[in-house]
Every structure is written in structure tokens, then in C-alpha cells.
Amino acid sequence: MYTKSIFRASAFALLMALAAGPAAARSADETPPDTLCTVIGTAARYLGTTVTVRGVASSAGKVTLLSDAECKGSVSLTLDDGGTRKRDIASFKRAVASNGAQATATVSGRFRSTDDAKSPYAIDVYSVRDVVNVQ
Incomplete structure (x- = not known):
């Protein structure tokens, strides 16, 4: 009887751990986006790094x-054909x-500078999420 209770408790704990695993992994991967204004305003800090930003494309x-x-700022997006x-x-x-x-x-992508005066910064895009069409 005692072993039955331990077995049930262990099975319940294992089931909960398996159910929570994907949710924990998903939240760890999804970095909250920086504002585009912050990235452009402090561009030297972000050059050559991977950034995650939200904006209107x-x-x-x-x-x-x-x-x-x-901030009326913008960056070009490099969407590799590959x-x-x-x-x-x-x-x-x-x-x-x-x-x-x-x-x-x-x-999300690598933030870099360009030689273009109109758009001095670009992001080499690695991934895109939460896309919503604007009417």
C-alpha cells in the first residue's frame, strides 16, 4: 500500500515535469524584443550582435x-534568398x-552598419515571429 502511494506520487511528478518541459523551453527561446528606437539610439552597443526587435515592416x-x-527610425532587413x-x-x-x-x-538577426546614408543600419534576419498584417 505504501509503495502504491509512492509510485502514484512519482508518476504524477514525472507527468508534470514532462508537461512543463516544452513550456519552459519555449519561454527560454523567446527573447523579449528590444525597441527599435533603443537599438538605433545606442547602435554602437549593438553592432555585430544578435538583436530581437519589433516594428512595422x-x-x-x-x-x-x-x-x-x-523615433521615426528604420533599419533595412536583409532577407537572404537561402x-x-x-x-x-x-x-x-x-x-x-x-x-x-x-x-x-x-x-531576430545580426545588427550591422551599412554604407547607405538613408538607412545606415541593417539586420541580417535569422528568424521572424508574430507577423500581423497591417491594413
Whole structure:
């Protein structure tokens, strides 16, 4: 009788640990986004590092920009053609493909400087999540 109670308690604890594992792993992977204004405002601190930012993405021709209305800042997004194998990036590209299309998104990638005076910074995109089309 005593061993039956220990077995039930152990089985319950194991079941709870297995159920909580994916939730704990998911929250550890999802870094809260920095504001684009913070990253641009202190760009020297972020150059060459991986950033996760949220903003409004739009395309004009072959250029995709991520912007923030609060500071009127923007960065270009480099969406590698080899990255189209990744579903999140391919879906994001379709969401902002046409001129005038906009979507809010959380973008993760390497922050770097460019030689372009209009858009002095860019993000080489590794992943995109939470894409919502803007009407």
C-alpha cells in the first residue's frame, strides 16, 4: 500500500515535469524584443550582435524596412534568398511583398552598419515571429 502511494506520487511528478518541459523551453527561446528606437539610439552597443526587435515592416521594390513610429527610425532587413527554406522568413516575405503592404513583426538577426546614408543600419534576419498584417 505504501509503495502504491509512492509510485502514484512519482508518476504524477514525472507527468508534470514532462508537461512543463516544452513550456519552459519555449519561454527560454523567446527573447523579449528590444525597441527599435533603443537599438538605433545606442547602435554602437549593438553592432555585430544578435538583436530581437519589433516594428512595422514594409517593402519598397527590393528593399524591406523595419521602422518604429516613436523615433521615426528604420533599419533595412536583409532577407537572404537561402533563407526562403525557413517557413517563418518565407511567410514574412509574402506578407510584405507588394508595395504598400505592411506588417508588424518581431525580427531576430545580426545588427550591422551599412554604407547607405538613408538607412545606415541593417539586420541580417535569422528568424521572424508574430507577423500581423497591417491594413
